[in-house]
Amino acid sequence: MPVIIVIDDEHRQRDILQTILQDEGYEVHTAPSAEEGIKLIKTLNPDVVITDLKMGGMSGMQLIDAIPDNIVKPAIIIMTAYGTISSAVEAMKKGAFDYLTKPLEKDSIVLTVKNAIERMSLLKENIRLQDALFGKFKIEGIVGESKGMKAVMEVVKKVTPTSVTVLIQGESGTGKELIARAIHYNSPRRTCPFTAINCAAIPENLIESELFGYEPGAFTGATHRKIGIFESTDRGTLFLDEIGDLPPLMQTKILRVLQDKEVRRIGGKESIKVDVRIIAATNKDLEKEVLKGSFREDLYYRLKVVTVNIPPLRDRKEDIPLLVRFFIDKYNNEFGKRIKGVSSSSIKALMDYHWPGNIRQLESVIERAVLMSDTDIINLDDIKSELRFPLEKGFIDISIPDEGINFEELERELIKKAMAKANNVAAKAARLLGMSYKTFWYRLEKFNISSKEDIISSKKDKN
Numbered sequence: 001m002p003v004i005i006v007i008d009d010e011h012r013q014r015d016i017l018q019t020i021l022q023d024e025g026y027e028v029h030t031a032p033s034a035e036e037g038i039k040l041i042k043t044l045n046p047d048v049v050i051t052d053l054k055m056g057g058m059s060g061m062q063l064i065d066a067i068p069d070n071i072v073k074p075a076i077i078i079m080t081a082y083g084t085i086s087s088a089v090e091a092m093k094k095g096a097f098d099y100l101t102k103p104l105e106k107d108s109i110v111l112t113v114k115n116a117i118e119r120m121s122l123l124k125e126n127i128r129l130q131d132a133l134f135g136k137f138k139i140e141g142i143v144g145e146s147k148g149m150k151a152v153m154e155v156v157k158k159v160t161p162t163s164v165t166v167l168i169q170g171e172s173g174t175g176k177e178l179i180a181r182a183i184h185y186n187s188p189r190r191t192c193p194f195t196a197i198n199c200a201a202i203p204e205n206l207i208e209s210e211l212f213g214y215e216p217g218a219f220t221g222a223t224h225r226k227i228g229i230f231e232s233t234d235r236g237t238l239f240l241d242e243i244g245d246l247p248p249l250m251q252t253k254i255l256r257v258l259q260d261k262e263v264r265r266i267g268g269k270e271s272i273k274v275d276v277r278i279i280a281a282t283n284k285d286l287e288k289e290v291l292k293g294s295f296r297e298d299l300y301y302r303l304k305v306v307t308v309n310i311p312p313l314r315d316r317k318e319d320i321p322l323l324v325r326f327f328i329d330k331y332n333n334e335f336g337k338r339i340k341g342v343s344s345s346s347i348k349a350l351m352d353y354h355w356p357g358n359i360r361q362l363e364s365v366i367e368r369a370v371l372m373s374d375t376d377i378i379n380l381d382d383i384k385s386e387l388r389f390p391l392e393k394g395f396i397d398i399s400i401p402d403e404g405i406n407f408e409e410l411e412r413e414l415i416k417k418a419m420a421k422a423n424n425v426a427a428k429a430a431r432l433l434g435m436s437y438k439t440f441w442y443r444l445e446k447f448n449i450s451s452k453e454d455i456i457s458s459k460k461d462k463n
């Protein structure tokens with residue numbers, strides 16, 4: 001039940017308000033002075049405080065300042081006489097929710113309080129969601145006791161309170177995005193946006209307008225203003241995944257933002273100041289890309305102010321039992337199962353495996369095993385089919401039947417399988433098949449298979 005505190009030095013006024021609001025179903029407490037009111041606020045944590053402006057002792061205005069920071073601030077409604085509306089406006093500037101003019105009218109009291117309660121329930125829901133989000137990305141929630149992961153976490157803890165640019169390097173599925181989110185949600189920017197974009201997944205012609213936005217008339221089809229990601233992420237963190245795949249022109253533009261801390265919309269005349277922390281990630285060796293001439297050296301140095309190198313799972317196998325436990329708990333919760341652990345032959349198989357898809361692959365193996373297992377232990381049978389990947393990269397044992405095969409069909413199947421494994425992100429699927437993004441894209445079109453990138457483009461078309 002919403003809790004309301006009424007503060008007024010006039011006895012009659014307090015009683016009337018209490019009766020009206022109790023009849024509406026609220027829990028109502030009263031106080032004869034702001035000093036008494038503050039005591040009640042500290043103990044009851046109310047949703048709404050209705051206070052007179054002028055009272056003997058502390059005023060309603062001083063009360064607003066005196067509410068401690070360590071509680072969710074209640075919505076404050078000021079009561080004021082006609083002649084002193086300007087001070088009510090002053091109080092609203094200080095953060096009061098609304099004001100009521102005396103003599104009070106029942107209908108407007110009820111309506112104003114209802115609005116205040118609604119605002120508070122939205123605020124509380126928001127705080128609850130934020131707490132859940134911050135809890136999900138707690139640094140302590142990142143699993144890993146190996147030397148490699150401890151070194152990663154040392155750096156993460158140091159960079160978290162700052163706004164320094166970070167470059168995260170590691171194979172696909174090692175946890176680069178998880179680390180980037182942990183840095184953001186534990187930093188002073190945590191209440192501002194975290195935006196993640198995959199530079200390899202957005203078609204080249206869309207990257208610029210996604211990042212920088214545009215003005216109406218900037219190009220054919222630009223009918224309205226679009227705010228770009230840099231602007232909408234102001235005061236937050238932008239995670240540029242697969243930065244190694246950023247086209248050269250965009251490398252230059254991003255370098256300029258890093259230097260000048262301002263952006264200009266396509267077709268726009270003015271530059272707009274932005275305060276965005278950049279965390280970039282790559283599974284390519286960027287230094288090699290620089291030597292090859294496909295990545296700008298100056299951008300590379302701007303990005304690698306601090307680098308975090310996440311080792312592949314096969315180089316930190318001691319983390320496997322911890323991760324297995326972590327994912328069993330996660331999926332027991334999700335699927336309502338009670339799996340206790342894994343058999344010794346299973347853990348041996350998991351430890352022996354080379355994990356080309358790193359933690360993402362381990363997670364999906366455990367997810368499936370938790371779901372499929374008929375006993376309370378994960379047995380070798382529950383996982384072995386998932387671990388039959390070729391040990392040698394590029395070697396797949398396919399036997400050709402006597403009647404031969406339809407090569408196009410095989411190609412289509414492989415592409416579909418890779419897309420399913422890559423969660424429909426073409427850039428990732430292309431890597432699974434060792435193809436360039438363009439070659440892969442060509443085949444997707446040929447077989448008429450849709451991807452997440454299509455969705456981005458069609459959203460764009462609608463804009």
Ligand SMILES: Nc1ncnc2c1ncn2[C@@H]1O[C@H](COP(=O)(O)OP(=O)(O)OP(=O)(O)O)[C@@H](O)[C@H]1O
Nearest residue numbers: 142143144171172173174175176177178359360363
């Ligand atoms: N140390 C860890 N502890 C717990 N979960 C982890 C850890 N590392 C990764 N994960 C989980 O593994 C999955 C893959 O991680 P993530 O998406 O961050 O990898 P990535 O390196 O960004 O992959 P890609 O390069 O393919 O985008 C996620 O579900 C993530 O939560």
